[in-house]
Amino acid sequence: MSKKHRKEHHEEHADETWLIPYADLLTLLLALFIVLYAMSSTDSKKFQDMSKAFNIAFSSGVGVLEQSAVISNANQFEDTTESKRHKENADMSKQENIEALKKKEQEDLEKLKKQVDNYIKSNGLTTQLDTKLNQSQLTITISDSSLFAPGSAKVKPESRKLAVEISSMLQKYPDYQVEVSGHTDNVPINNAEFESNWDLSSMRALRFLDILLLNKNLDPHLFSTIGYGEYHPVAKNSTVEGRSKNRRVEVSIMRKYTDTTNTTVVSASAAADKK
Template sequence: MSKKHRHEEHEEHQDESWLLPYSDLLTLLLALFIVLYAMSSVDAKKFEEMSQAFKMTFNQGNGILENTAVIRTGEDPDNIKENDKDEAAEKEREALMKQEQEDLEKLKKQIDQYIASHGLSAELETKLNQSQLMITISDNALFSSGSAEVKPESKELANAISAMLQNYTDYEIVVSGHTDNQPIATSEFKSNWDLSSSRAIRFMDILLQNNKLKPERFSAIGYGEYRPVATNDTAEGRSKNRRVEVSILRKYTDPNNTQQISATK
């Protein structure tokens, strides 16, 4: 009888305090596995949010989540630096493209105002697209028929264009001559190639009388009859094809966008 009484007393006073550290251990293990899982993720923002949440939960001033560093798995630190450099270079390029667009739009506006104020809309036009700002000048505004000498009264136009270009000396400028398909054979010009090339050079010569321009930025070329903008079957079409073009070339171009931005005739 006394043995049975002692056995029941022993069971009644059994020590179960081990359950508390055991439950704490399970909680810590759960937290550890969650942290390990989070560290395998490349989402630094979510990891930081989770880290802060655990700090608040456990309220431990300095614990395993203090001073943590996120390691982006599968990423080479050198590649990350290179990507940052590429991103910075792209931003700089975009800024330069924006500035260039503003420059060319400003120059186009100046030329258009000159055309309007001098009643030259029938002889000149400007076009701005993703590759260049082009000034097209009808041949009869500059030359007599079959001649490459700029008319004395037309030199004012060349000088006005030159004065406007002197504020944009960092751009490459191409002066090109064009003719219609009517053959020419004189003592001075053997072909339309000769005539178109000579006209481009003579007009460029006048532009470069302005010593504020950089000759190394200029080039002249003759296309003869081979780049028409209209039909050569009519007198009106042939008149449009006889022209000199001054092209201010962009330094920054977007190959994915060839849409013309603006034009005036």
């Protein structure tokens, strides 16, 4: 018996690719209903978190059902941003505070300089005293001839009033470091009291400081002395006038807020003038 070849009918299946977007749509609708329900019983903070989660999810491709992780990331981002904002505000506030202190310092030193200048002018001391305000300090320069006898470190009795007057001015500005420095010319000294210009300059600075600190309103912790000998001249030692300028005592009121760039420039130009 011959076999009948029956043609089997294969049923064609309909295209089911539409199920994928349909399932996604249902998932989104379910998430939307959950959010709407949550909004009815949540506080504003949770709502903001949820809003951030959806914004990030829809813009970055993260699944909505992973929103807990997204919320956590959003909170971390917000905390980081807030921390950065606080740091920037703190830095700005600190800088503004420093600028205010710099301004106050400048006003203090200008006022002190004016007081010393008025004292110099009213007492006819223009040839013996000088003041200079730069980026690092206010310097009061006193000629050695107005303070000491030649080769001596003992302050003349008539010059003690000058030291007392300067100390009275300094007590109005009690928070500044003060350095008293002694300087000589390059003529060697070798006597029973001093072996070198180092010794002479150091002792002159110390003896002048002794008188300043008789004022008990001054804090000794803020004062220091140094002797430079002949090695910080302001004029040439080849002339009598130059050597006279180099023999001096300087009272330097140091800035607390300095511009190091400008200070370097001033020092360089000053060094050039000495050559």
